Amino acid sequence: MSFQKVLIVDDEAPIREMIKLALELEGFTCLQAQSASEALPIIVDQRPDLVVLDWMMPDVSGLDFLRRLKRDDNTREIPVIMLTAKTEENSVVNGLDAGADDYISKPFRPRELISRIQAIMRRISKMTGDGLLVVGELCLDMKGHCVFVDDQLVTMGPTEYNLLKFFMGHPDRAYSRAQLLDQVWGSNVYVEERTVDVHIRRLRKALKPAADGVDCGRFIQTVRGAGYRFSARLASL
Amino acid sequence: MSFQKVLIVDDEAPIREMIKLALELEGFTCLQAQSASEALPIIVDQRPDLVVLDWMMPDVSGLDFLRRLKRDDNTREIPVIMLTAKTEENSVVNGLDAGADDYISKPFRPRELISRIQAIMRRISKMTGDGLLVVGELCLDMKGHCVFVDDQLVTMGPTEYNLLKFFMGHPDRAYSRAQLLDQVWGSNVYVEERTVDVHIRRLRKALKPAADGVDCGRFIQTVRGAGYRFSARLASL
DNA sequence: TGCATTGGTAACGATAATGTCACATTAATA
DNA sequence: TATTAATGTGACATTATCGTTACCAATGCA
Numbered sequence: 001m002s003f004q005k006v007l008i009v010d011d012e013a014p015i016r017e018m019i020k021l022a023l024e025l026e027g028f029t030c031l032q033a034q035s036a037s038e039a040l041p042i043i044v045d046q047r048p049d050l051v052v053l054d055w056m057m058p059d060v061s062g063l064d065f066l067r068r069l070k071r072d073d074n075t076r077e078i079p080v081i082m083l084t085a086k087t088e089e090n091s092v093v094n095g096l097d098a099g100a101d102d103y104i105s106k107p108f109r110p111r112e113l114i115s116r117i118q119a120i121m122r123r124i125s126k127m128t129g130d131g132l133l134v135v136g137e138l139c140l141d142m143k144g145h146c147v148f149v150d151d152q153l154v155t156m157g158p159t160e161y162n163l164l165k166f167f168m169g170h171p172d173r174a175y176s177r178a179q180l181l182d183q184v185w186g187s188n189v190y191v192e193e194r195t196v197d198v199h200i201r202r203l204r205k206a207l208k209p210a211a212d213g214v215d216c217g218r219f220i221q222t223v224r225g226a227g228y229r230f231s232a233r234l235a236s237l
Numbered sequence: 238m239s240f241q242k243v244l245i246v247d248d249e250a251p252i253r254e255m256i257k258l259a260l261e262l263e264g265f266t267c268l269q270a271q272s273a274s275e276a277l278p279i280i281v282d283q284r285p286d287l288v289v290l291d292w293m294m295p296d297v298s299g300l301d302f303l304r305r306l307k308r309d310d311n312t313r314e315i316p317v318i319m320l321t322a323k324t325e326e327n328s329v330v331n332g333l334d335a336g337a338d339d340y341i342s343k344p345f346r347p348r349e350l351i352s353r354i355q356a357i358m359r360r361i362s363k364m365t366g367d368g369l370l371v372v373g374e375l376c377l378d379m380k381g382h383c384v385f386v387d388d389q390l391v392t393m394g395p396t397e398y399n400l401l402k403f404f405m406g407h408p409d410r411a412y413s414r415a416q417l418l419d420q421v422w423g424s425n426v427y428v429e430e431r432t433v434d435v436h437i438r439r440l441r442k443a444l445k446p447a448a449d450g451v452d453c454g455r456f457i458q459t460v461r462g463a464g465y466r467f468s469a470r471l472a473s474l
Numbered sequence: 475t476g477c478a479t480t481g482g483t484a485a486c487g488a489t490a491a492t493g494t495c496a497c498a499t500t501a502a503t504a
Numbered sequence: 505t506a507t508t509a510a511t512g513t514g515a516c517a518t519t520a521t522c523g524t525t526a527c528c529a530a531t532g533c534a
Contacts, residue, residue: 018281144409145460159492160491191493194493197510198494199493201511222510222511431484436482437523
């Protein structure tokens with residue numbers, strides 16, 4: 001639904017639930033899959049920001065699945081964290097070779113998982129350690145679920161909030177209306193593409209609070225014929 | 238943010254109960270775990286403000302567990318008090334080396350435990366040493382189990398009190414109804430999510446005592462589509 | 475037992491959010 | 505410039521969410 005979607009791939013439901021619980025408390029949205037075959041369509045459809053992948057799975061091994069992801073252009077860029085049992089320590093090398101971004105050995109401390117995830121999120125996004133997305137005068141507090149423009153609280157609807165959260169997490173890249181619907185609304189709802197325009201409009205409006213205030217709506221740029229882009233840089237680019 | 242939840246990790250139930258009793262008399266909420274493996278998920282889910290850790294435990298030794306907590310960025314800051322038998326006096330050094338904030342040797346007087354906990358409270362938390370949570374005109378007395386608005390006693394039901402206590406201990410953060418049910422009601426009870434709304438209403442009402450009095454209900458903000466948030470700052474930071 | 479307090483739920487009205495349309499405006503192209 | 509496609513904008517009906525009240529069950533206490 002929004003920025004910071006984490007897909008948890010593990011055949012053991014309790015482990016998935018524990019990870020999910022811990023991550024949700026930190027403001028992440030979680031998707032689950034109990035096998036590689038179940039995970040693949042989810043990755044394609046939902047495009048999670050991160051995959052937490054168990055090493056041992058019933059159908060395809062974690063390593064094979066990882067290799068497959070890293071071979072495909074469309075999934076290559078998605079960061080992956082591997083979960084390995086202690087007895088599989090040597091597999092870590094293989095995992096990292098195959099393109100995993102990090103690994104954690106089981107039994108693991110959930111806090112550790114969260115730390116690593118946040119580290120990776122920080123690396124790929126502008127997120128700070130405490131759940132703050134900051135771009136220019138714009139600040140989005142994921143924990144407090146609120147947005148500040150020039151240190152001043154601004155109000156917006158949930159959809160505008162999710163839209164902004166997604167944009168701030170994926171800056172400098174143009175997204176088509178269809179992609180935005182998938183990422184922000186969810187891939188299994190049907191709404192008109194033009195609806196995106198209206199919400200973009202509402203978001204821009206919300207980010208231009210006072211008459212004298214800074215117009216942060218400029219961060220959202222129209223890419224004619226393609227969609228919209230959030231960028232800290234202004235018109236040039 | 239404040240000391241209210243204390244996790245007691247000990248394999249002996251009578252000891253846990255004794256500590257629990259003493260702490261609850263002082264206004265603390267207690268969580269219990271009889272082993273390190275049981276304690277970990279609780280620490281992640283509930284994020285206690287303090288851990289009272291027995292030195293001798295069946296699965297992982299207290300020292301190992303402590304080291305584990307202190308190695309992780311996200312659990313490092315949680316203060317830990319070690320319980321050691323007299324015959325393990327030399328282990329105290331190890332414990333303090335590993336990052337314990339204090340220790341108490343068994344058999345101990347409950348008063349002693351409470352004093353140490355309060356000392357740690359004073360040292361680390363925002364809370365005053367007297368068990369007071371203060372935000373603006375709002376003051377929650379954990380010892381007296383009562384709430385003051387503008388130095389005037391207000392009455393509310395136990396649930397509203399717990400809700401407020403949780404909120405005041407975790408300000409500036411939005412919680413979903415499900416999370417509030419977990420944190421305030423307990424994670425294994427089933428009640429309707431809308432019930433939260435009603436108690437929020439009752440709490441707000443209780444915090445708006447007189448017609449002329451300050452409306453402290455404003456501290457509790459509705460985050461549409463997400464839940465509720467307690468925040469000292471008003472609309473404009 | 476009778477009464478008071480508290481907790482959970484349902485119901486209903488108020489309010490905010492959503493999706494869609496019609497029309498205005500802007501940009502691209504010939 | 506004329507034309508066309510793409511986007512901006514305001515308004516509207518519908519829906520979802522929230523606030524509030526009322527009610528009943530459970531509990532505790534005299």
